[in-house]
Amino acid sequence: MDQIKHIVLFGAGNVATHLSKALVGKGFSVVQLFNRTEDTGKRLARLIGASYTGSLQKVEQDADLYILALSDTAIPEMTSRLRVRRGIVVHTSGSVGMEALQHTASQTGVLYPLQTFHKGKRISFDRIPVCVEGNLPAVEKALVGLAEQLSSNVHVINSEQRQILHLTAVFAGNFTNYLYAIAEDLLLQYNIPFELLKPLIRQTAANIRHAGLFSLQTGPAIREDTAIMDKHLELLEDHKAYQEIYDLISNQIIQHKHRNGKL
Amino acid sequence: MDQIKHIVLFGAGNVATHLSKALVGKGFSVVQLFNRTEDTGKRLARLIGASYTGSLQKVEQDADLYILALSDTAIPEMTSRLRVRRGIVVHTSGSVGMEALQHTASQTGVLYPLQTFHKGKRISFDRIPVCVEGNLPAVEKALVGLAEQLSSNVHVINSEQRQILHLTAVFAGNFTNYLYAIAEDLLLQYNIPFELLKPLIRQTAANIRHAGLFSLQTGPAIREDTAIMDKHLELLEDHKAYQEIYDLISNQIIQHKHRNGKL
Numbered sequence: 001m002d003q004i005k006h007i008v009l010f011g012a013g014n015v016a017t018h019l020s021k022a023l024v025g026k027g028f029s030v031v032q033l034f035n036r037t038e039d040t041g042k043r044l045a046r047l048i049g050a051s052y053t054g055s056l057q058k059v060e061q062d063a064d065l066y067i068l069a070l071s072d073t074a075i076p077e078m079t080s081r082l083r084v085r086r087g088i089v090v091h092t093s094g095s096v097g098m099e100a101l102q103h104t105a106s107q108t109g110v111l112y113p114l115q116t117f118h119k120g121k122r123i124s125f126d127r128i129p130v131c132v133e134g135n136l137p138a139v140e141k142a143l144v145g146l147a148e149q150l151s152s153n154v155h156v157i158n159s160e161q162r163q164i165l166h167l168t169a170v171f172a173g174n175f176t177n178y179l180y181a182i183a184e185d186l187l188l189q190y191n192i193p194f195e196l197l198k199p200l201i202r203q204t205a206a207n208i209r210h211a212g213l214f215s216l217q218t219g220p221a222i223r224e225d226t227a228i229m230d231k232h233l234e235l236l237e238d239h240k241a242y243q244e245i246y247d248l249i250s251n252q253i254i255q256h257k258h259r260n261g262k263l
Numbered sequence: 264m265d266q267i268k269h270i271v272l273f274g275a276g277n278v279a280t281h282l283s284k285a286l287v288g289k290g291f292s293v294v295q296l297f298n299r300t301e302d303t304g305k306r307l308a309r310l311i312g313a314s315y316t317g318s319l320q321k322v323e324q325d326a327d328l329y330i331l332a333l334s335d336t337a338i339p340e341m342t343s344r345l346r347v348r349r350g351i352v353v354h355t356s357g358s359v360g361m362e363a364l365q366h367t368a369s370q371t372g373v374l375y376p377l378q379t380f381h382k383g384k385r386i387s388f389d390r391i392p393v394c395v396e397g398n399l400p401a402v403e404k405a406l407v408g409l410a411e412q413l414s415s416n417v418h419v420i421n422s423e424q425r426q427i428l429h430l431t432a433v434f435a436g437n438f439t440n441y442l443y444a445i446a447e448d449l450l451l452q453y454n455i456p457f458e459l460l461k462p463l464i465r466q467t468a469a470n471i472r473h474a475g476l477f478s479l480q481t482g483p484a485i486r487e488d489t490a491i492m493d494k495h496l497e498l499l500e501d502h503k504a505y506q507e508i509y510d511l512i513s514n515q516i517i518q519h520k521h522r523n524g525k526l
Contacts, residue, residue, distance in 0.1 A: 014481075
């Protein structure tokens with residue numbers, strides 16, 4: 001496997017945008033961008049100096065790497081039709097197994113950047129964990145080589161582990177943001193500035209440097225302070241959805257404590 | 264109301280420890296520490312240069328400030344017996360109303376530091392939001408003056424707002440830590456380093472600088488990607504408790520999206 005130089009990108013969403021910008025920033029050449037929606041495709045293509053196509057028949061056949069930065073549901077639609085003579089085909093999904101690519105090329109793999117991306121927001125790729133998998137040792141080596149130019153945080157992770165990682169990212173990232181959003185919503189309703197909560201949020205996130213996070217659990221549930229928990233549930237009487245979350249997580253913290261005999 | 268100089272502290276837990284160290288660091292004199300458990304009381308008293316007592320009869324009567332840094336359940340036990348001739352009596356609780364102190368003294372208030380404290384861990388008080396309330400303008404002024412010496416982040420917050428703040432701190436702090444702990448637990452079971460998740464956790468917490476956090480929501484639920492959610496629920500088949508949380512929060516994110524018509 002030669003070194004990767006020329007890349008064809010599929011997709012123009014959050015991951016496609018951030019990943020392709022990082023690649024171009026490191027001197028890789030994204031020669032072509034395929035996207036079904038023309039305007040978003042052309043916009044990103046212009047940004048990264050790629051040509052645009054909306055037709056699979058016109059996809060370049062002599063690139064070194066084909067990156068499917070697509071949603072999980074779009075990947076099978078693409079793999080059912082895409083065939084590549086030479087070059088590696090990878091996807092960027094946390095949940096789709098590498099074997100989903102097996103009919104597209106003889107060299108396949110995964111480049112999964114584990115981060116939350118938003119199109120409009122700048123993010124430095126340097127420290128983003130990039131999980132790499134390849135169907136052959138040479139492919140894996142080439143992909144690791146590429147990933148290491150983007151990030152100092154590259155890991156070879158198999159498809160099963162990647163699935164678990166993605167699942168835990170939902171808990172620690174997506175669900176955490178939702179809890180922040182609940183707090184923001186409640187504070188807004190009572191005219192209290194969200195600023196007041198920010199140091200707590202930052203400190204809680206900073207605490208992950210310690211191992212054994214359950215031992216750091218604070219709050220009414222871990223103290224089994226039923227008086228406060230009842231008061232909180234009462235305060236949430238008009239927010240049944242939030243009340244359900246409060247009740248479920250509090251009970252689980254208590255059960256977890258008893259099960260593990262911790263604290 | 265004269266300036267506050269001499270302080271009597273009740274309690275030797277996390278808040279008592281961090282708050283009294285910060286006070287002593289700023290030149291206040293904690294003259295006496297009351298704690299029912301002698302060894303922990305004496306240990307903290309020694310650290311902050313205070314005398315120790317375990318008897319309410321021996322509590323100093325000429326201090327300027329009496330701080331009840333006690334659990335919410337211990338506060339009523341204390342207020343039923345404590346009477347102070349002069350000086351202000353405050354508690355440090357997020358959930359107990361100021362009126363709980365009304366029979367202890369003519370000057371009462373609240374000093375609620377909104378942060379997660381752990382005895383063994385150093386924390387700088389400078390930027391911790393301190394929520395202050397006083398039963399008289401002069402009391403409030405004296406307490407704000409003291410709080411501003413400890414922190415650059417002082418807010419006058421009434422008892423109802425404080426209760427809501429505390430409730431939101433449970434969501435954004437305590438529950439968030441529990442979600443981190445779930446992620447850590449699952450990764451450990453599959454031999455995947457928790458290190459891989461840390462940049463995502465940090466980025467998610469850094470995103471709180473934006474307003475409208477629900478609009479930043481990413482992940483399978485906001486995309487209504489039922490295929491991934493079903494796969495994740497299946498992966499959690501042996502972790503019924505985590506499965507329940509996954510299911511509940513995912514459904515709420517979807518409902519929230521439809522209700523608000525966001526994204």
